[in-house]
Amino acid sequence: MNIRQLKHFLAVIDLGSLAAAAEMVHLSQPALSRSLRALEDALRVPLFDRQDRRLRPTPYALAYVERARRMVFDENEGARSLALMRDGELGSLAFGMGSSIAKFLLAPLMLEMLARAPGLRMSAMVQSTDVLHAALLKEQLDFFIGDVRIAQHDPDMVTEALYPCTFGWFARAGHPLAASGDIAMARLSAYPLISAGYADETVERRIADLYGLTMPISQHFALSTSDLSTVHALLASSDAVTPSTAIAVIDPLKAGVVVPLDVTPPLDLDLTLGIIHRAGRTLAPASSRAFEFIRASFANADAEISRLDGRRAAPGLAPTRGKRATRPRR
Known part of the structure; x- marks a missing residue:
């Protein structure tokens, strides 16, 4: 044998x-x-x-x-x-992340790694957490950034929770509902709804329970896509509305192109993003540099979203109604 x-x-x-x-x-x-x-x-x-x-x-x-x-x-x-x-900073690094964070994290991470380890060969997979987890088990990835719940009770995995997500409903600035308060699903569903990214059955059932929707939840959405560039473009140029993590729309939020809607009840979901890799696996030296950059990126995004929340809480501006979870100790 x-x-x-x-x-x-x-x-x-x-x-x-x-x-x-x-x-x-x-x-x-x-x-x-x-x-x-x-x-x-x-x-x-x-x-x-x-x-x-x-x-x-x-x-x-x-x-x-x-x-x-x-x-x-x-x-x-x-x-x-x-x-x-033998290779030091040479060799390869394969990692993955969900589409909700790839928009703001993937290119900056690759640029950082190219600058600090130019001999490194990198590959990246953008997929849902379950697909990334399966790829990690098959040793196709060194690590991925996704929902830490999928592996937090697995002794063969190491998880580092970094970012409990804030959720909400988002639309373009100037949307007919942008200045409204306590928006119920009956008013919200009069506009095209966009499902952005992957949602497991637990998330779908929670949304259905919150807003009195029937399953499958997909029947209530005009469009489903994991391409955030398409979602951002549709939000900016139409009256479409999407439920999302704030981090997935952080760039149009910062630009003032997209705003949160005051939907009742708030979109109360549980999702903590973090780094997942296999226990006992020797990571490339470049991995520690990648981890440092990922931690800093999430910390900066958290600070930016908190700043935007504070700005929206000022007089005359709609408050954010999504859930903001307690941040983990670093």
Whole structure:
């Protein structure tokens, strides 16, 4: 038994197809089959039932799969640690973040890393937290920035909570509802509603309960998109309204293009953004620099949103009705 055979085994488990697994590990299907049979011989148990040209994992395979993942992870981690020691600031860094923060964070982070570690090779994934979490488990990412709740009880993950989000409903400055108070959903829904980014079922049900909406929540929105540039453009040039974190619309808020609406009840949701990475994984030296920049970026965004909240609380200006959670101790 060797690590190569374990990688072949995991490829078949993850992809559910001999053909797809063979393509991923760059082997012919007969060669992959021989590798799997050699592993079965070494373990002295059948790992797959071969039926109708498909490989179905046996109970032995399902019991063994997490141990196999751990052995492959440890092998990769050993090689990675040596490579990082050898390369210093060279090497690679793969990270991810949600679309709600990529708009204000991704480009500045990459520029910072290019300036401080020009030999670094970077890749970035912009996706929902569940997709980023799955990619981290498969070692496709070194870390990601997302909702820390997805991993805070997982002993194999390290989470650093950075930013409990403020929520609200937003529209363009000069919107017919901008000067109104205590706006009910009946008035709000007279305008096109935009669903921006990914929302899990818990969030959708909370919104439905708050505003008396039926599930699925998507039926009440004229548009759903995770592209924040499109959301910002639509808000600025139409009477569309969107529920959002304040940080996702921080640039048009600062520019005065977008304003919060005084909706009743307030959009009371729970979302804390932070850094998530695997426990026991040796991070590239550049990761610590990236973490410093991410922490500072969230602190600056928090200060800016607090300043905007204070400005809106001045006489004659509508207050923010979204939830502002208690900030974590740093």
